[in-house]
Amino acid sequence: MQDASLPPHLREDVETLWDYHDMRYVLRPCDVGIGLGSHDLGVATFAAELYRRGMFPRIVFTGANAPTTVDRFPRGEAVHYREHAIDLGVPAEAILVEPAATNTGQNIELTGKLLADKGIGVRSAILISRPYQQRRAYSTAKKLWPDLDVVCASRPLPLDDYIESIGDANRVINMLVGDTQRIMLYPERGFAIPQEVPARVEGAYRRLVDAGFTDRLLR
Numbered sequence: 001m002q003d004a005s006l007p008p009h010l011r012e013d014v015e016t017l018w019d020y021h022d023m024r025y026v027l028r029p030c031d032v033g034i035g036l037g038s039h040d041l042g043v044a045t046f047a048a049e050l051y052r053r054g055m056f057p058r059i060v061f062t063g064a065n066a067p068t069t070v071d072r073f074p075r076g077e078a079v080h081y082r083e084h085a086i087d088l089g090v091p092a093e094a095i096l097v098e099p100a101a102t103n104t105g106q107n108i109e110l111t112g113k114l115l116a117d118k119g120i121g122v123r124s125a126i127l128i129s130r131p132y133q134q135r136r137a138y139s140t141a142k143k144l145w146p147d148l149d150v151v152c153a154s155r156p157l158p159l160d161d162y163i164e165s166i167g168d169a170n171r172v173i174n175m176l177v178g179d180t181q182r183i184m185l186y187p188e189r190g191f192a193i194p195q196e197v198p199a200r201v202e203g204a205y206r207r208l209v210d211a212g213f214t215d216r217l218l219r
Contacts, residue, residue, distance in 0.1 A: 004164045010173065010211065013204035017176040018159045020201045021132040023152045030056050030124035030151055032115070035085075036107050036137060037063015037077030040130045042165060044081035046155040047128045048088035055126060059085065060114065062098035062107040104137060105191055108144045124149035131155070131162060132176045135183055139192035173208060178216025180205045185218060 006014060033056040035047040047059050063069075063077030073080040078097045086092055098114050101107040115122050127137045131154040141150050155162075163169050180201065186192035209217070 003169050004167050006160060006163055006169050006173075010208070013207050014173055014176065015159060016200055016204035017180055017208070018132065020198070021135045021176070021179060022154070023134045023138060025151045025153060027055060027126065027151060027153055029054065030126045030149070031058075031122045032056050032120075032124075033059045033126045033128055034107070034111055035059060035061045035078075035081055036104065036127065036129040036133065037061065037069070037073075037081065037101065038130050038133070039066075039069045039072060040166070041081070041084055042155040042157075043128050043130065044084040045088065046153065047081070048085040048090045050126060050128070050153065051085070051090050051094065058094055058096065058120070059090065060096045060098055060111050061085070062101045062111050064100050064102050066102065104133070104140045105144060107137075108141050112145055112148075122148070124151070126151045126153050128153050130175070131157070132172075132179050135195060136179050136186070136192065139183065139186065139195050142193045143191065170213070173213045174215040177205060177208050177213045178218075181217055 033047050033050055035043050051059055061078040061081040065073065065076055069077055076099050078099050082095050082097050085095060096114060098110045101110045125148055127141060127150055129137045134152040134154055138150055138152050141148060157165060163172050166172055183195055184197055187194040
């Protein structure tokens with residue numbers, strides 16, 4: 001059963017992880033906006049808002065499907081993101097679609113290839129993701145595209161409002177826990193650059209794992 005309210009006894013640890021993944025960038029104009037595909041249509045909503053604010057002249061939406069998105073976005077995450085952004089007023093000609101990526105590394109690599117194949121030079125990008133994916137998106141991009149000047153952005157919702165928008169507190173907590181684990185493991189596997197994990201963050205992560213939030217953990 002889904003519950004859109006955060007259990008009070010978990011709040012402190014969930015807020016610790018939530019705050020850790022928010023990199024708090026001050027947004028500034030960049031060459032391109034890159035919307036990372038997921039189950040969260042808010043990524044496309046915020047990409048469209050940033051386009052209207054003049055933060056970039058072009059958007060690349062990237063993403064195929066994961067098991068968690070195929071029912072919601074049967075034609076692929078990036079395709080549905082594009083349609084949503086057009087509905088919000090972004091001109092179709094300002095949007096490129098990368099429809100094959102199935103993980104964050106492929107999001108970055110295949111977007112870079114798409115832009116290069118089209119002869120579009122890019123020195124800076126705003127990476128638009130779910131709030132808890134910011135830090136992983138940053139560390140992946142700096143590993144795979146080190147010369148890219150990266151700014152991270154997410155729809156600016158408070159934690160409780162974000163959980164309500166998703167409609168499932170357990171899902172959000174599992175995702176937060178899974179992304180925190182990836183920040184710790186991916187540098188060892190060559191997927192990302194290392195980042196500091198403060199003791200309070202590691203403690204919150206381990207308590208939530210012990211509480212059973214293990215659905216998104218790498219085995």
